[in-house]
Amino acid sequence: MRSCLLSTTYFGPVQWYQKLHRYDRVWIDTDEHFIKQTYRNRCVIATTQGTQALTIPVTHGGGTTLTRDIRISDHGKWRQEHWNAIRTAYGESPFFEFYADDLAPFFEQRWDFLIDFNEAIMEKMCELTDLTRPHFISPPSGVRGRLSISPPSEGQGEVSVEFSDFRESIRPKHPLPDPDFVPKRYYQVFEHQHGFLPNLSILDLLMNEGNESILFL
Secondary structure, three states, X not given: OOEEEEOOOOOOEHHHXXXXXXXXXXXXXXXXXXXXXXXXXXXXXXXXXXXEEEEOOEEXXXXXXXXXXXXXXOOOOXXXXXXXXXXXXXXXXOOHHHHHHHHHHHHOOOOOEHHHHHHHHHHHHHHHHOOXXXXXXXXXXXXXXXXXXXXXXXXXXXXXXXXXXXXXXXXXXXXXXXXXXXXXXXXXXXXXXXXXXXXXXXXXXXXXXXXXXXXXX
């Protein structure tokens, strides 16, 4: 079985969902330190101006806060702003009206913790794109955070698991190389203005390709 390790994402990019599709087992590292300005609380959509980043405001105690402890901030009207941005960007796309009722609750309800919100989104995206839900949503019992790929030390009780680590490869700024990811071109509403924009949020693929989205993962 092929296994991989990912960070949690907010309407993650196509590259992230490609891993869900192509790997047999997926671990989402909830014990890593939260890093700002990443897909953990940010997604990127296409607009008439090019691309737009939508960022969830969060509250945390500094650079040592674990991702699982990150709470969503209710400061401002970010839910309304994000939903308005998505409607403006994709209102004329082929599948927006078809999926709008599935998406709207994420911007109407409240979640306390970021990982719970992101997991609910992931489950819905898997449902809408016909992706098989990952076998593991968080590291299995005995495996914490960064899994060990080296043999366990005697007496330490560690778990040795072979996996591909994409946490630093799937990020908006300065990603590490990912030779397995070659973006597949698909129809985009604003392609005539900006050309094809690769690796946007899964929302972009879903709004433009609907139930055929899985063919591009």
